[in-house]
Amino acid sequence: MAQDVFTPGIVPGRLEPGEYDSHFSDLHPRLDDHAALVAADRCYFCHDAPCITACPTDIDIPLFIRQIATGTPDAAAKTILSQNIMGGMCARVCPTEQLCEEACVREKAEGKPVLIGQLQRYATDHLQEQGIHPFVRAASTGRKIAVVGAGPAGLSCAHRLAMHGHDVVVFDARPRPGGLNEYGIASYKTVEGFAAAEVDWLLQIGGIEIRTGVALGREETLAGLRDQYDAVFLGMGLGGVNALRVEGEDKDGILDAVDFIADLRQAGDVATLPVGRDVVVIGGGMTAIDAAVQSKLLGALNVTLVYRRGRDRMNASVYEQDLAASRGVRIVTSAMPVGVTGNGAVREIEFSYVDADMKPTGETLRLAADQVLKAIGQTLEGEGLPALDGGKIAVDAVGRTSVDGVWAGGDCASGGDDLTVTAVAEGRDAAMDIHASLTAG
Amino acid sequence: MADLKSDFVGIKSPNPFWLASAPPTDKEYNVRRAFDAGWGGVVWKTLGLDPHVVNVNGPRYGAVYGADRRLLGLNNIELITDRPLQTNLDEIKVVKRDYPDRAMVVSLMVPCEEEPWKYILPLVEDTGADGVELNFGCPHGMSERGMGSAVGQVPEYIEMVTRWVKANTRMPVIVKLTPNITDIRQPAGAAMRGGADAVSLINTINSITSVDLDLFAPEPTIDGKGAHGGYCGPAVKPIALNMVAEIARSPDLQGLPVSGIGGITTWRDAAEFMALGAGNVQVCTAAMTYGFKIVQEMISGLSDYMDSKGMTSVDEIVGRAVPNVTDWNQLNLNYVAKATINQDLCISCGRCFAACEDTSHQAIAMSDDRTFTVIDDECVACNLCVNVCPVEDCITMEQMAPGTTDPRTGKVVEPEYANWTTHPNNPAAKAAE
Numbered sequence A: 001m002a003q004d005v006f007t008p009g010i011v012p013g014r015l016e017p018g019e020y021d022s023h024f025s026d027l028h029p030r031l032d033d034h035a036a037l038v039a040a041d042r043c044y045f046c047h048d049a050p051c052i053t054a055c056p057t058d059i060d061i062p063l064f065i066r067q068i069a070t071g072t073p074d075a076a077a078k079t080i081l082s083q084n085i086m087g088g089m090c091a092r093v094c095p096t097e098q099l100c101e102e103a104c105v106r107e108k109a110e111g112k113p114v115l116i117g118q119l120q121r122y123a124t125d126h127l128q129e130q131g132i133h134p135f136v137r138a139a140s141t142g143r144k145i146a147v148v149g150a151g152p153a154g155l156s157c158a159h160r161l162a163m164h165g166h167d168v169v170v171f172d173a174r175p176r177p178g179g180l181n182e183y184g185i186a187s188y189k190t191v192e193g194f195a196a197a198e199v200d201w202l203l204q205i206g207g208i209e210i211r212t213g214v215a216l217g218r219e220e221t222l223a224g225l226r227d228q229y230d231a232v233f234l235g236m237g238l239g240g241v242n243a244l245r246v247e248g249e250d251k252d253g254i255l256d257a258v259d260f261i262a263d264l265r266q267a268g269d270v271a272t273l274p275v276g277r278d279v280v281v282i283g284g285g286m287t288a289i290d291a292a293v294q295s296k297l298l299g300a301l302n303v304t305l306v307y308r309r310g311r312d313r314m315n316a317s318v319y320e321q322d323l324a325a326s327r328g329v330r331i332v333t334s335a336m337p338v339g340v341t342g343n344g345a346v347r348e349i350e351f352s353y354v355d356a357d358m359k360p361t362g363e364t365l366r367l368a369a370d371q372v373l374k375a376i377g378q379t380l381e382g383e384g385l386p387a388l389d390g391g392k393i394a395v396d397a398v399g400r401t402s403v404d405g406v407w408a409g410g411d412c413a414s415g416g417d418d419l420t421v422t423a424v425a426e427g428r429d430a431a432m433d434i435h436a437s438l439t440a441g
Numbered sequence B: 001m002a003d004l005k006s007d008f009v010g011i012k013s014p015n016p017f018w019l020a021s022a023p024p025t026d027k028e029y030n031v032r033r034a035f036d037a038g039w040g041g042v043v044w045k046t047l048g049l050d051p052h053v054v055n056v057n058g059p060r061y062g063a064v065y066g067a068d069r070r071l072l073g074l075n076n077i078e079l080i081t082d083r084p085l086q087t088n089l090d091e092i093k094v095v096k097r098d099y100p101d102r103a104m105v106v107s108l109m110v111p112c113e114e115e116p117w118k119y120i121l122p123l124v125e126d127t128g129a130d131g132v133e134l135n136f137g138c139p140h141g142m143s144e145r146g147m148g149s150a151v152g153q154v155p156e157y158i159e160m161v162t163r164w165v166k167a168n169t170r171m172p173v174i175v176k177l178t179p180n181i182t183d184i185r186q187p188a189g190a191a192m193r194g195g196a197d198a199v200s201l202i203n204t205i206n207s208i209t210s211v212d213l214d215l216f217a218p219e220p221t222i223d224g225k226g227a228h229g230g231y232c233g234p235a236v237k238p239i240a241l242n243m244v245a246e247i248a249r250s251p252d253l254q255g256l257p258v259s260g261i262g263g264i265t266t267w268r269d270a271a272e273f274m275a276l277g278a279g280n281v282q283v284c285t286a287a288m289t290y291g292f293k294i295v296q297e298m299i300s301g302l303s304d305y306m307d308s309k310g311m312t313s314v315d316e317i318v319g320r321a322v323p324n325v326t327d328w329n330q331l332n333l334n335y336v337a338k339a340t341i342n343q344d345l346c347i348s349c350g351r352c353f354a355a356c357e358d359t360s361h362q363a364i365a366m367s368d369d370r371t372f373t374v375i376d377d378e379c380v381a382c383n384l385c386v387n388v389c390p391v392e393d394c395i396t397m398e399q400m401a402p403g404t405t406d407p408r409t410g411k412v413v414e415p416e417y418a419n420w421t422t423h424p425n426n427p428a429a430k431a432a433e
């Protein structure tokens, strides 16, 4: 074999072919029937259940678990999908340890919540693998709505609008729909092309046309869309990335983690993906964790994740941090990058340790690095957008923006966590408000 | 989604799920919540004459638990309504007015004389209720006063009271039966002769759930003493199912509609009662355990089931299993099966081995590496291993094809049906034709 984990530089094929398969297989394989029944049996069918309150899409969790327990997983799937049309993806990617499962009363009782996420996947997979789409489209209203962005927010909005009989055109700048489901989420959370399969399944509702390769600000303008359509929903996520603002940032081998991940998600064969021997990831969120874990899985020898604040301030959950540690990622906190050295390509990166007020303590850290992945936050891109609030499009509780007839939701809109499930909820709620305002009077 | 509309003896409801006469249907507040949650109908908590009864002021319930404190059986010493008659009647009237599409049946228990019935029935009719249910079932407290199961245990009384009621009302009359008897067909037949439109069963079963071993008193304990109560919940379902089936397959009781009650907790339980002949079902303990919302699972579950079977009306389920309920002596003795263990599902706990080796037929082998296999030479197909195995469908019963040889008996499996009545070991056997 030509390369292995010790080969310096950024090279592909560091592992044996079989190792890639095991590294990138399903993080939590689906529960089998027996395990699902045992897990479902633990649910107490709580009154006004705290798990429902903790779910951004308000899925009726006790009801769907009872439907699994009584042998009707397809009915369970309908309960889930009627609130969250991407219940299948959310079952795979939701940080349940911070949402429903954290709130589960059995977490309080025994420190072991009901496996809500895995049960959700059991039910939605059961229905979707039969190709059943359980919703029907209402009679056509003749109204046309433009949705910008085919990510979770845009698709959730489009589905709900289509269900109410509206015609929807979804524009996306990228070649494939799905947003970060397709280009961002860690590959071991959504294996076997699930993201694309889910989009196909969702589109079975009818009345939704997807136009990929069409961008707002390039082929289309907001004014133009407002002219041609009865309403516009903006769900374009966060296309830009923050810069490190460190000398040497432009050296070879330094790239944005989101691009690294997008390449990984779109790679037909991960063995062809080049990865460094000594990888340093900068950031403390989900993107940083995913980039670190996946570079390790690709065969990097040393992967260090460096975050400028304390552990408690990391956006990535303890569960995600533990996942990274268990894959061999070293996590360094309270350290800020101050310089990059290397001749053309990066060779080493220097950090200064900082205190709680971000003041240098005088201690420094130098890490060998042939690849540096920046994951220090994404930003909203675009001009002529509705009024902003904190760098995102300002919206009210139902997604209305400062511009009449324009709604927004998901990562590009103010409020809410930047999560798949939040994007789905906001897209759905905006759709309901668009529907209400188009049919009012 | 299948249409669950139900018509039980002319009483219509959007689904066949009613709440049984008990605390869930005790007052307006509860019943409104129940209807809002989706229940198809209610049988209002049993009314009596004023002065109304009083309940104990200590614990009324005792419980039997399964693993993880799952409530399997509940026992109670509650009486009929402990509120004035007029209060109940007023509430029934406004609830029925506000929920005209739901079934409103009023349960009644008055002394065993015609006058009180003549007095109370017009009052109930005036509420706009859809029917009455005669509570001949309550096994505690009321029976000491000559009502409830004291009537329900004497077929002649049932017939007499039913006749009075039919003579004094235009409403459909459902007679609720007590299971605290030896042959459920006797009280059911009496109700039928008295002109009942239907019977409902079961009411609760005489029981003591547990004994406090410090106080040496039955639970629930009130000031150091306890009384037997009425048992209900999942634990009583098998008893209720059998009684419903006994009525459904009795030639004398053909055409007598049955409202099935007893331990119904899921859509599947409900469908089983209906398959054995119940035209609709009533639920008490499951609602008391989990709240009214469980009806949503019952609705979605029954409707999905009907869709999967291509059924468009709940009546297509009713009685469908009755022809297959038979007597032991009609079972096919030439049907031979063997247990089979699916090694992919087996978790090697050894429960099947313990059960079969210690208490049955020594028909399961255990290897040094804890592989468990059935020894066909010994297996009598008793099903015990299936019942004790913790994994669903891990052990299954496979029928032996006719023409093959059963290694246990050395006999060829015969293709023909043959039962005990013609078996050579039966001293009373008639020679096969």
Ligand SMILES: Cc1cc2nc3c(=O)[nH]c(=O)nc-3n(C[C@H](O)[C@H](O)[C@H](O)COP(=O)(O)OP(=O)(O)OC[C@H]3O[C@@H](n4cnc5c(N)ncnc54)[C@H](O)[C@@H]3O)c2cc1C
Residues within 6 Å of the ligand: A093, A094, A095, A148, A149, A150, A151, A152, A153, A154, A171, A172, A173, A174, A177, A178, A179, A180, A181, A184, A185, A186, A189, A214, A215, A216, A217, A235, A236, A237, A238, A239, A258, A261, A286, A287, A290, A382, A409, A410, A411, A412, A417, A418, A419, A420, A421, A423
């Ligand atoms: C690496 C990574 C890992 C993550 N992991 C998780 C996770 O495990 N769990 C979780 O809950 N969340 C996770 N998230 C967050 C989650 O993916 C997002 O919150 C979610 O995808 C937001 O959905 P959205 O529809 O708002 O935006 P996006 O998913 O970003 O979709 C926006 C779409 O709009 C398109 N678009 C952008 N600009 C334009 C334009 N001008 N014109 C037309 N189209 C445009 C884009 O091509 C894209 O398809 C992760 C995010 C990242 C980056």
Ligand SMILES: Cc1cc2nc3c(=O)[nH]c(=O)nc-3n(C[C@H](O)[C@H](O)[C@H](O)COP(=O)(O)O)c2cc1C
Residues within 6 Å of the ligand: B020, B021, B022, B023, B045, B046, B074, B076, B078, B079, B080, B081, B107, B135, B137, B138, B176, B202, B203, B204, B231, B232, B233, B234, B236, B261, B262, B263, B264, B282, B283, B284, B285, B286
């Ligand atoms: C607390 C309690 C009170 C009850 N009161 C009545 C009653 O007033 N009238 C009546 O007909 N049945 C009464 N029942 C019996 C129920 O209606 C029902 O027949 C029985 O509980 C079996 O059904 P289940 O297993 O679904 O609970 C009562 C049951 C309970 C648990």
Ligand code: SF4
Residues within 6 Å of the ligand: A042, A043, A044, A045, A046, A049, A050, A051, A052, A061, A062, A065, A103, A104, A105, A106, A114, A116
């Ligand atoms: S909190 Fe936990 S136990 Fe309660 S309903 Fe939700 S999942 Fe079930």
Ligand code: SF4
Residues within 6 Å of the ligand: none
């Ligand atoms: S259930 Fe309600 S009324 Fe009954 S004992 Fe508990 S708190 Fe009191």
Ligand code: SF4
Residues within 6 Å of the ligand: B341, B345, B346, B347, B348, B349, B350, B351, B352, B353, B372, B388, B389, B390, B391, B394, B395
């Ligand atoms: S009881 Fe079931 S799981 Fe346990 S050893 Fe027997 S077959 Fe296997």
